[in-house]
Amino acid sequence: MCDIAAWHDCTVAVRLRAKHATWENAIIRAVTSIDVARAAGVSQSAVSRAFSPGSSISARTKQKVLAAAASLGYRPNRIPAIMLSGRSFMVGVVIGGLENPFYATALERLATALRESGLQVLLMHVDDALTLDSALDRLVSYRIDAIVTSLAIGSKAVVQALSQLRLPVVCFNSSHVGPWISTVNSNNHGAGLVAARLLGRHGMQRPLWLAGPSRNSASRARGRGFCQGVRDTGIPSARLVRVQGNDTYDSGYDAIARLQKQGIRPDAIFSSNDMMACGAIDALRECMGLHCPHDVAIMGYDNIPQAAWRSYDLTSFDQQTDQMVARAMQLLDEALGTQDGPVSRTCIVDAQLIERGSTRAAR
């Protein structure tokens, strides 16, 4: 019924003819500061100074230049400055997994923070680690000043590749460190402890740790914290269930659905992230007839918007994106500002427990 768009039918081509022959030249050659200088009757230096705040130029000259620039449609060109200074004010942002709303939001905040610091975002989306190398080559060929990545830097090889760039790198939630590499981590281990204590207060006896892929170091840290917290609280030790595949809703759903066959019946679940937790809630109800929070208490991580949606009402840990981004900017500034060579710092931000209905047992 809805057939593929026949775009030859729906397409409207509108070609606009030039009124003056001049604009065609403008395509071939952009308006330069020399053009403006000629039009304003000043030197090219004056044009440059008119657009550089704080430089030595009289109000009258600046006025003339700006007028000429406006009439010619001149736009300052930062490319030559990159060559001269060796600084492009571009930061390579390497991301993946935007289907997780947490990363999408983080990217948004990061982009805003970078913009406000006068830095541009050269975005590189990578599907897997394989494409990372060529992605880095590309970024570097544009002479980026630094790299910020939210990828969970899993392998030593990736760390080495990053270090060899001899560029400041700031990672989110990466456990590996090395020269040139700084990281901002959520306090994953601490949050795991808090999660376990919360279950202890509710008297849970059959906790389950719903783990993300083992290559995800942040997930591993959450699990370690949780299991330790469970031991500390004196609850019977937590059962580990690891999702197959990625840390998505479907993976969480499937992992819990499999419990049915195995005869496992948890009364509390701590999930490596919110999407998996939502999948778990639905699987419990649909496959096992268990309801949250009446039969099972559930906690996630990330505090994605959907955790607050009423159908899930999911207790979660907020990663405090704003703080983490602010820290990342600090580390970045520090790395960019120093002349002392490779900087490597780590910085940990506490996650905040957001209690919602999914852990309010109504027994």
Next chain:
Amino acid sequence: MCDIAAWHDCTVAVRLRAKHATWENAIIRAVTSIDVARAAGVSQSAVSRAFSPGSSISARTKQKVLAAAASLGYRPNRIPAIMLSGRSFMVGVVIGGLENPFYATALERLATALRESGLQVLLMHVDDALTLDSALDRLVSYRIDAIVTSLAIGSKAVVQALSQLRLPVVCFNSSHVGPWISTVNSNNHGAGLVAARLLGRHGMQRPLWLAGPSRNSASRARGRGFCQGVRDTGIPSARLVRVQGNDTYDSGYDAIARLQKQGIRPDAIFSSNDMMACGAIDALRECMGLHCPHDVAIMGYDNIPQAAWRSYDLTSFDQQTDQMVARAMQLLDEALGTQDGPVSRTCIVDAQLIERGSTRAAR
């Protein structure tokens, strides 16, 4: 309007540090092709050719160059080429509203497509139309080749600002057109018709159109299609309820929650997007005691991942992101390839109805 001086101001702090960086670079200078040439005992041209596929160079020379380059850690530099060719192979991508998973996914796909076409993404996140002007100035100062934006270009002023850049612009779901501006639209109106027909088949009698903000032209088109479809089908005409604020889950929830007081009791809702639809489902249950699909059939738009989550199981229209991105790339290639001046084309992609439980009335 386009205050160029203003954004220069915000980079002053960083600029000062750049001086130090320059001074420092005199000591730790990036490896250039000249360094490699010296090390390999060849001319700088040879180095350039060794890294330009298809250029005239003997295997032996290339070998020497690559070896020297590897040992020095040389990385090709595209910045001078930008100056020479006037082409940066960077595309400015202007986005906002990543909290809507649909846009996040679209960005991911777009970034991938651009990368595969050898284009870089210079990302610009804008919170509102106010920051757009300065954002554009920044992008242009990096000599981007084109702009792609998923913002709903609402106002004539924005269109004019974009046109004045004299750069190819490709918009998603924008109704306004103009020189230099091409658009890829979802068939919003057609989808509205389809939605109405679906309700007609189910015998609904009290349809409600849950409208997004009136400035959103895509939302308006969906509403027009729906209302016309409702008329065509002979159902009593659809009631309009417009959200206050943005097109989010909360807005959808609140809009439906308000129905209670007004004594409105729909038996079918077509929502401007999925997030609002999810809010509507929850509000119906919590505030009015109505259940979906038993009491009310609900449809959304975008087919975000959450629409498939079992707690919502929402019928939706898939915007066929892959197709839309592919079309956008075609329009982009066309605009970049032509020398004939400003191109303006429009292209429409049908949305695909995804029927799920929210419209499977179990009466």
Next chain:
DNA sequence: TGTTGTTTTGCATAGCTATGCAATTTTCCG
């Protein structure tokens, strides 16, 4: 070997702006 044709190499340059420095103009003050 000489000649012609082909491949490879190096030279020289363009591309545009920011900035140090010197020259010039303006301002200030005695």
Next chain:
DNA sequence: CGGAAAATTGCATAGCTATGCAAAACAACA
């Protein structure tokens, strides 16, 4: 008004690579 100080302006250049063109090396062939 004169001269010193300050402000402004212009000149010249650096920054790095891709590429047209000419020169050189090489290959093929008689």
